[in-house]
Amino acid sequence: xxxxxxxxxxxxxxxxxxxxxxxxxxxxxxxxxxxxxxxxxxxxxxxxxxxxxxxxxxxxxxxxxxxxxxxxxxxxxxxxxxxxxxxxxxxxxxxxxxxxxxxxxxxxxxxxxxxxxxxxxxxxxxxxxxxxxxxxxxxxxxxxxxxxxxxxxxxxxxxxxxxxxxxxxxxxxxxxxxxxxxxxxxxxxxxxxxxxxxxxxxxxxxxxxxxxxxxxxxxxxxxxxxxxxxxxxxxxxxxxxxxxxxxxxxxxxxxxxxxxxxxxxxxxxxxxxxxxxxxxxxxxxxxxxxxxxxxxxxxxxxxxxxxxxxxxxxxxxxxxxxxxxxxxxxxxxxxxxxxxxxxxxxxxxxxxxxxxxxxxxxxxxxxxxxxxxxxxxxxxxxxxxxxxxxxxxxxxxxxxxxxxxxxxxxxx
Amino acid sequence: xxxxxxxxxxxxxxxxxxxxxxxxxxxxxxxxxxxxxxxxxxxxxxxxxxxxxxxxxxxxxxxxxxxxxxxxxxxxxxxxxxxxxxxxxxxxxxxxxxxxxxxxxxxxxxxxxxxxxxxxxxxxxxxxxxxxxxxxxxxxxxxxxxxxxxxxxxxxxxxxxxxxxxxxxxxxxxxxxxxxxxxxxxxxxxxxxxxxxxxxxxxxxxxxxxxxxxxxxxxxxxxxxxxxxxxxxxxxxxxxxxxxxxxxxxxxxxxxxxxxxxxxxxxxxxxxxxxxxxxxxxxxxxxxxxxx
Numbered sequence: 001x002x003x004x005x006x007x008x009x010x011x012x013x014x015x016x017x018x019x020x021x022x023x024x025x026x027x028x029x030x031x032x033x034x035x036x037x038x039x040x041x042x043x044x045x046x047x048x049x050x051x052x053x054x055x056x057x058x059x060x061x062x063x064x065x066x067x068x069x070x071x072x073x074x075x076x077x078x079x080x081x082x083x084x085x086x087x088x089x090x091x092x093x094x095x096x097x098x099x100x101x102x103x104x105x106x107x108x109x110x111x112x113x114x115x116x117x118x119x120x121x122x123x124x125x126x127x128x129x130x131x132x133x134x135x136x137x138x139x140x141x142x143x144x145x146x147x148x149x150x151x152x153x154x155x156x157x158x159x160x161x162x163x164x165x166x167x168x169x170x171x172x173x174x175x176x177x178x179x180x181x182x183x184x185x186x187x188x189x190x191x192x193x194x195x196x197x198x199x200x201x202x203x204x205x206x207x208x209x210x211x212x213x214x215x216x217x218x219x220x221x222x223x224x225x226x227x228x229x230x231x232x233x234x235x236x237x238x239x240x241x242x243x244x245x246x247x248x249x250x251x252x253x254x255x256x257x258x259x260x261x262x263x264x265x266x267x268x269x270x271x272x273x274x275x276x277x278x279x280x281x282x283x284x285x286x287x288x289x290x291x292x293x294x295x296x297x298x299x300x301x302x303x304x305x306x307x308x309x310x311x312x313x314x315x316x317x318x319x320x321x322x323x324x325x326x327x328x329x330x331x332x333x334x335x336x337x338x339x340x341x342x343x344x345x346x347x348x349x350x351x352x353x354x355x356x357x358x359x360x361x362x363x364x365x366x367x368x369x370x371x372x373x374x375x376x377x378x379x380x381x382x383x384x385x386x387x388x389x390x391x392x393x394x395x396x397x398x399x400x401x402x403x404x405x406x407x408x409x410x411x412x
Numbered sequence: 413x414x415x416x417x418x419x420x421x422x423x424x425x426x427x428x429x430x431x432x433x434x435x436x437x438x439x440x441x442x443x444x445x446x447x448x449x450x451x452x453x454x455x456x457x458x459x460x461x462x463x464x465x466x467x468x469x470x471x472x473x474x475x476x477x478x479x480x481x482x483x484x485x486x487x488x489x490x491x492x493x494x495x496x497x498x499x500x501x502x503x504x505x506x507x508x509x510x511x512x513x514x515x516x517x518x519x520x521x522x523x524x525x526x527x528x529x530x531x532x533x534x535x536x537x538x539x540x541x542x543x544x545x546x547x548x549x550x551x552x553x554x555x556x557x558x559x560x561x562x563x564x565x566x567x568x569x570x571x572x573x574x575x576x577x578x579x580x581x582x583x584x585x586x587x588x589x590x591x592x593x594x595x596x597x598x599x600x601x602x603x604x605x606x607x608x609x610x611x612x613x614x615x616x617x618x619x620x621x622x623x624x625x626x627x628x629x630x631x632x633x634x635x636x637x638x639x640x641x642x643x644x645x646x647x648x649x650x651x652x653x654x655x656x657x658x659x660x661x662x663x664x665x666x667x668x669x670x671x672x673x674x675x676x677x678x679x680x681x682x683x684x685x686x687x688x689x690x691x692x693x694x695x696x697x698x699x700x701x702x703x704x
Binding site: 067068103104105106108110111112113115116117119120121122123135138139141142143146147157159160163201202203204207208 | 415416417419420421424512516523524525526528529532606607608610611612613617645648649653656657659660
C-alpha cells in the first residue's frame with residue numbers, strides 16, 4: 001500500500017512539474033500565402049552574380065514514393081523517373097558543377113510510415129520530392145511545413161497547400177480540376193445533359209472531384225449529375241454498380257476511378273446495354289495498359305484524359321520512353337513519371353537561378369528561397385513542354401484521348 | 413533533446429504500445445476483440461476536433477477523448493459481452509468499417525479529405541511517456557488484482573469462472589470498456605502527433621499491425637508490447653533504402669518464425685515470472701541483510 005501511495009505521489013509531483021513547465025499549445029501556422037506568409041528573401045541574385053561557392057560534393061535529394069502497396073504500380077516508375085532525371089542532369093554536368101544523387105524511400109501506402117521517414121529527413125534536407133499517395137502526403141504535410149522544408153509531392157488540392165504555404169507544391173496538376181475541365185469538354189462536345197459519376201469515396205482526390213462536380217459541373221456545362229455510384233478499391237464484381245448507374249437513366253457516365261475498378265465498370269456498362277462508347281469517359285487514374293487489358297474491345301471509342309501524352313513528339317521524351325520501356329517492358333503512361341522527372345529538372349533550374357550553395361549554415365535561408373521559388377515559379381522546360389507552379393499548383397492542361405484500335409489517340 | 417525522427421519514432425511506438433495493451437485486456441478475458449482501432453479513431457477524432465475548433469490544451473483533449481471513448485466503447489460492449497469466439501472477432505471488426513463510413517460522411521470531421529489543422533503540442537513526447545507510465549502501472553496493478561484474476565478465470569473457462577462466483581457478463585463489459593479507454597488515449601496521442609487525420613488510417617491494416625505486435629510480443633503479458641512495438645515498427649522505417657522494399661517480407665518472416673518457435677510470443681508468462689522471482693529474491697535478500 002505504501003508503494004502505491006509513493007507511486008501516486010511521484011506521479012502527482014511529475015504532473016505538477018509538467019503543469020508548471022508546460023509550454024502553451026501552439027496553434028498550427030496557417031499563413032495565407034497571399035497576405036501573411038513570410039516571404040523569405042532569396043539568398044542571392046543568381047549564379048555567377050553574388051552566388052556563393054557550392055558547399056556540397058553532391059546534391060542529395062530524398063525522393064519518397066509508394067514502391068510497395070496499393071499504388072506501387074505508379075510508385076516504382078516515379079522513383080525510376082527521378083533517378084533517370086538525375087542521370088540526365090549529371091550527364092549535362094550536374095547542378096552548378098556538382099552531381100545530383102537521388103535517395104529513394106518507400107513510404108508504402110501508409111501515412112505513419114511516410115511520416116516516420118520524413119521526420120527522419122527534415123532536420124538535414126534542403127529539398128524533398130514526393131510522396132505520391134494522398135493519405136501519405138496528408139500525413140507528411142505538417143512535418144515538412146513545421147520544419148520549413150520545401151516539398152513537392154502529391155498535394156493535389158489547394159487547401160492543404162494554402163495551409164502550409166509556401167513549403168508544399170504539387171508534382172502534377174490538380175486532379176479534380178483536370179476532371180472538371182475534361183468532363184466539361186467531353187459534355188459540351190457531345191451535348192450530354194444527364195451524367196452519372198462513378199468514384200471511390202475513400203480516395204481523397206476522387207471525393208474532391210465528386211464535390212466539385214456537385215458544385216460546378218452544372219454551371220460549367222448545363223448538364224446535371226443525376227446520380228453518383230460508389231465503387232471501393234478492390235471491388236471484384238462491379239455489376240451492381242453498373243445496374244445502379246443504369247437506373248438513373250443518364251445520357252453519359254464519367255468513371256472517376258483507378259484502372260482496375262474503372263475497367264470492370266466499363267465492361268459491365270458495355271455488357272448491359274451502353275452501346276455508344278462515347279458516352280463513357282474516364283479519369284487519368286485509369287489511363288494505361290491495365291485498363292486496355294481489362295476492357296479489351298469494350299474500351300474502343302471511350303474517352304479518357306491524362307496528364308501526360310505517351311505519344312509526345314520530342315527527342316528527350318523519346319529517349320525517356322526507350323529507357324523506360326527497357327526497364328518496364330512498356331511505355332510510360334502514369335503522370336508521376338513526368339511529375340518526378342520535371343521536379344528534378346525544376347530543382348536544377350531553381351538552384352542555378354538562386355545560386356543555392358547547399359551550405360549547412362545557410363540551410364534554412366536556402367530552404368525558404370527554394371520553397372518560394374517553387375510555390376510561384378518561372379516557366380520551366382519540362383519533358384513535355386513548358387510548365388510552371390502557381391500557388392503551389394502545377395499548371396498543365398488536361399489532355400483528352402480516345403481509345404482506337406487498342407491505343408490511346410489524342411483528341412484535339 | 414531528440415531529433416525530429418527519433419521523437420516521431422518514440423511517440424508512434426508509445427501509441428502502438430497503448431493500442432496493444434488495449435487489445436490485450438479483452439484477450440485476458442478470453443475475447444478476441446477487434447474494436448481497438450474503432451476506439452482509437454474515436455479518441456483521435458474527438459481530440460482533433462476539440463483542438464482544431466476550440467483550441468483546448470492537449471490534456472483536456474485527451475480526457476475528453478477518454479470520456480467519449482469510454483461511453484462509445486461501453487455501449488457496444490454490452491452486446492459483445494454476450495458473444496464469444498469468432499462472433500466477437502467479426503462483429504467487432506465491423507465497427508471499424510461502420511465508423512470509417514460514418515466519418516467519411518461527416519463534413520465537420522473533414523469527411524473523405526481528412527481533418528487538418530490540429531494544433532501542435534510542444535511537449536508531446538513527455539506527455540506520451542507520462543500517459544504510458546500511468547497506463548502501464550494501472551494495467552500492471554489491474555492484472556494482479558481480483559479483476560485481473562477474474563479475467564484470467566474467464567479466459568481459461570467461462571463456466572468454471574461463473575461457478576466460482578465471477579460475474580462474467582460485467583467482467584467482460586469492464587474489459588472491453590477499459591480496452592476502449594486505452595485505445596482512445598492512443599488515438600488522441602496519435603492525432604496530436606500526426607496533426608492530420610484521415611478516415612482510411614483507422615483501417616483493417618492498422619488492426620493487423622496491432623494484432624501482429626500483440627502476438628509477436630506475447631499475448632499473455634503486458635511486457636511483450638514494449639519489445640514488439642519498437643521492433644516491428646522499426647523494420648518498416650529504419651531499413652537501409654536498398655532493401656526497404658523487402659520490409660514486408662521480413663515482417664512476415666518474423667511473424668511466422670515467432671509463431672512457430674514461440675507460440676506464446678517473445679515474452680512469455682514463464683519469463684515474466686522468472687524475472688519477478690529474481691527481483692523478489694534479491695529484494696528479500698537485501699532486506700534480510702539489512703535486518704542482520
